[in-house]
Amino acid sequence: MKTFLSVLTVVAGIIGIWYLACVPMNIKGVLDAAERAGAVVEPATPKARRDLGAMGLVVNNSFAIADVWSVDRPRLPAPHQVAIELWETTVEKKITSKRSLIYHGQVTLSATLLGFAIGTGLGILLAVGIVHSKVMDMSVMPWAIVSQTIPIIALAPMIIVVLYSIGVQGLLPKAIIAAYLSFFPVVVGMVKGLRSPDHMQVDLLKTYSANTAQGFWKLRLPSSMPYLFASLKIGIAASLVGAIVGELPTGAVAGFGARLLAGSYYGQTVQIWSALFAAAILAALLVALLGLVERFLLRRMGVTT
Amino acid sequence: MGLVIFAAVIWVGGWWVNHKLANGPRAETAFVRLLVPAIFGVTLLAVWELLVRGLEVPLVILPAPSQIAVRFASSLPVLWADFTQTILKGALGGYVMGCLAAVCTAVLVDRSDFLRRGLLPVGNFVAALPIVGTAPILVMWYGFDWQSKAAVVVVMIFFPMLVNTVAGLRETNDMQRDLMQTYAASYWQSFVKLRLPVALPFIFNGLKISTTLALIGAIVAEFFGSPTVGMGFRISTSVGQLALDMVWAEIVVAALAGSAFYGLVSMFERIFTFWHPSQRSRA
Incomplete structure (x- = not known):
């Protein structure tokens, strides 16, 4: 309960800072519009206003402050503008409409989930191989660790274009980018998890004369679950980033990445912010969903958390 | 065949x-x-x-490593200019600013139990979000040059860094804090001599996570607009010209820079936290 109150305070603080930041960010646009509408603005010319700086403008023209939160195309939209845009583009628009964020979200989500499934599946397979084969452990594992320090997302535009040139387009290229972003965290986490049983437990299974497969299914796999879920949560967030970035170079047809790009081309800041928040909400939902599955699974397994 | x-x-x-x-x-x-x-x-x-x-x-699908190496060797000046613009200015500039801001915020937040309790869940939540999406906004605010890339990097690494530092600063146990109290240590004395050293492994963990994030942020932000230099710019234009050997050369640079950056931070970690079990066992 106390935690809840603290979280609420912090969130309220962030929103408060956001509202305050709107004043210096938007004041120049408001004053330019006011001058065009015939109001007396201090200083009078746009050039003098640019030189004065945002804070000076606020002090000189306090009458305009009320308008900074309701500009049409602001540099920094106020939280309620973003919230209204989110509401209008998710709830009030039809899902099939090209302007509905649900439609764009579903495009990004399908690429994310497909890529996440591919990446996680391959990652778990590779981890199993690494744990059971000394050669793979010694030759592949160092590369898997090094690959975590590399911004592999730089490959994204190339994958899109190469796959396009051999005739693959649509969902799959984005899913591949999402897959390889989630692949390496899963490999590293899963190897750690499959190795987590200590000597006592491994020895116990040996005294039961359990073979490798039994050791895997009855000891290694169950004890790897907490590690697996920790890396799955990282992996799905990475997949979503991959899917969004994968939408950028294709010229932006649909998806959150397309909304971001189109918004930045046409200066539609409210649209960018709402796409950003929609992506954030989606990421939070996916991670929370994994958290629920984890809790359920661990409880069924009898792990007390 | x-x-x-x-x-x-x-x-x-x-x-x-x-x-x-x-x-x-x-x-x-x-x-x-x-x-x-x-x-x-x-x-x-x-x-x-x-x-x-x-x-x-064909070259437009996958160049051979030898072709990539030839291209790498023949365009060193271009690659170096891109490296300076993206890694040294954008990523490193943002990295330093973001880490300093996050550590300072963490020190302030740590003084209030109430704030810390609220900030940890929020920070963890934000750290999982696709922050890189702020790139178009920040490019709009700070222009096309490296300042906007540094801003993206700051936003990306702030919360992972903050969460790690805050978690590290609370790692001390009651006994240690009581001992400091019996020595009549002031807040800053106990901070420098007890809580900061204890937090260092966590801070370095955050610093290491942030190296990769910084490179990702700086490169992806250039997809949204950049001057005619920079790794992200070169990648996206070379992809457009189907000069895939150039793209791969940039990826080699990114890989080298990423590993070197990470290695450097790990080296500092070994120097500053030599006493920590995870470092001792390696020696």
């Missing part, structure tokens, strides 16, 4: 050598531990080269 068969032979040969080495008597020596991944990497490159040549894969 001969080259393809040769590639298969090399693959099997490399694997066989590694198999012998890994299961041999000297498998645990440091030399073999380095040799095995090196052989694997070289085998992979050789197979790539031979397959591309043997199957006559």
Whole structure:
């Protein structure tokens, strides 16, 4: 309960800072519009206003402050503008409409989930191989660790274009980018998890004369679950980033990445912010969903958390 | 066709050598531990080269490693300019600013239990979000040059860094804090002598996570607009010209820069947290 109150305070603080930041960010646009509408603005010319700086403008023209939160195309939209845009583009628009964020979200989500499934599946397979084969452990594992320090997302535009040139387009290229972003965290986490049983437990299974497969299914796999879920949560967030970035170079047809790009081309800041928040909400939902599955699974397994 | 068969032979040969080495008597020596991944990497490159040549894969789909190396060597000035713009100015500038801001915020937040309790869940939540999406907004605010890239990096690494530092600063236990109290240590004395050293492993964990994030942020932000220099710019324009050897050369630069950056931070970690169990066991 106390935690809840603290979280609420912090969130309220962030929103408060956001509202305050709107004043210096938007004041120049408001004053330019006011001058065009015939109001007396201090200083009078746009050039003098640019030189004065945002804070000076606020002090000189306090009458305009009320308008900074309701500009049409602001540099920094106020939280309620973003919230209204989110509401209008998710709830009030039809899902099939090209302007509905649900439609764009579903495009990004399908690429994310497909890529996440591919990446996680391959990652778990590779981890199993690494744990059971000394050669793979010694030759592949160092590369898997090094690959975590590399911004592999730089490959994204190339994958899109190469796959396009051999005739693959649509969902799959984005899913591949999402897959390889989630692949390496899963490999590293899963190897750690499959190795987590200590000597006592491994020895116990040996005294039961359990073979490798039994050791895997009855000891290694169950004890790897907490590690697996920790890396799955990282992996799905990475997949979503991959899917969004994968939408950028294709010229932006649909998806959150397309909304971001189109918004930045046409200066539609409210649209960018709402796409950003929609992506954030989606990421939070996916991670929370994994958290629920984890809790359920661990409880069924009898792990007390 | 001969080259393809040769590639298969090399693959099997490399694997066989590694198999012998890994299961041999000297498998645990440091030399073999380095040799095995090196052989694997070289085998992979050789197979790539031979397959591309043997199957006559066009350049626009996958250039051979030798082509990439030639392009890398012949365009060093361009690559260096891109490296300076993206890594040294954008990523490193943002990294320093973001880490300083996050550590200072963490120190302030740590004084209030109420704030810390609220900030940790929020920070963890934000750290999982696709922050890189703020890139178009920040490019709009700070222009096309490296300042906007540094801003993206700051936003990306702030919360992971903050969460790690805050978690580290609360790592001390009651006994240690009581001991400081009995010494009549002031807040800053106990901060410098007790809580900061205890937090260092956590801070370095955050710093290491942030290295990769910084590079990702700086490169992706350039996809949204940049001057005519920079790694992200070069990648996106070279992809447009189907000059994939240039793209791969940039990826090599990114990989080298990423590993070097990470290695540097790890080195500092070893120097500053030599007392920590995770560092001692390695020696």
